[in-house]
Amino acid sequence: MVDISVVVVEGELVMDRLGDLGRLEEPSLLVLVSLSSGPKHGYAIQTDVASFAGVHLGPGTMYAVLPRLERLGLVEALASDDRRRPYRLTGAGEGWLRSALDRQNVIARTGLDRLGAGR
């Protein structure tokens, strides 16, 4: 549940809840994490996500997520000589991803601590 961060593009509040992405919330987070290691095109994002999360993002899902993230200013497309266009995290995307992961980290640590304390 990562829904409290604020995204500002060109000084304008465009999204205050990742929850507005509906059920694309988790795939969006996976794409952003993948792009955090550098620009990638769609297929490279798919293989990277599969390697670190064990999740295969279908092509329809991938291209439901990328236009939304691009529209929100979290990622941007780079110029490319071939048809495979790479994307990279923007400054806003990096800031948003960092706060979302911090929050998830707090939740994960809390849960693990409580599980440990219960044993």
Add this chain to the structure above:
Amino acid sequence: MRGWLVRLYPRAWRDRYGDEFQALLEQQPATVGRVADVVLGAIDAHLTANSLERRGRWLSRIPELMIAFGALVWAVAFATREAGTGQRVTNLASILAPMGEVVVGLGVLALPPLWIGMSRTARLANVSLGMAMLIGAAYIHAVHLVGLTSGPDYLDFERADVGFGLLSWGASILWATAMLARSGLPRVPLFALAVCSAVTLGMIWSGNFGYDFNPATGPAFDIPIELAAAAWFAIGLSLLSRAPRSEVQAE
């Protein structure tokens, strides 16, 4: 096969993402699961297509159009309030009433694809509410058709106010459903739609929706017309206020 899949997407989407999307499809085998994923993605793209449009194209003018249409509906309802003859603005009736029928009928036909598309991207509460609204529209449609086929005492199809009512009410519901599929509506227009729906359903329940219509007591559809107009107003204003500047100002 892959070209056919890409063509399922809206033209504006294909202009922007078509080449890279096809390149991605060509890098992996077309399994049943991937094809289904692409079909769902295409439905999603159609549901969210207008947010990719730029200001200046008519789709991005929808909020303003809704406000203008709400004003028109309200003005006609107000101007003809005193007529009370049951034959108000009859020169428009033959156009508006069938339009209302078509719009509500499209809502019924749109149920399966909307359900598939919404269940993929929207929150469960939005999906449920949107489906409830569309099922309500289907019910109104069915009642109206039963009224039309049950004899002259039920509903006068030539009435402009009935046409206005069906058109604006049905279109309000369809548009609200599309908005729900995208990101959810603010509470004010949802409240307006809920009031509009409740009054209309109440009129059906009490037998005033075309049933036992009495010209001497005036048209039974007056209140829903104005409520529908109010709903259009509220949704249009809401959409206008929610449009992100980064989209609105883009050229």
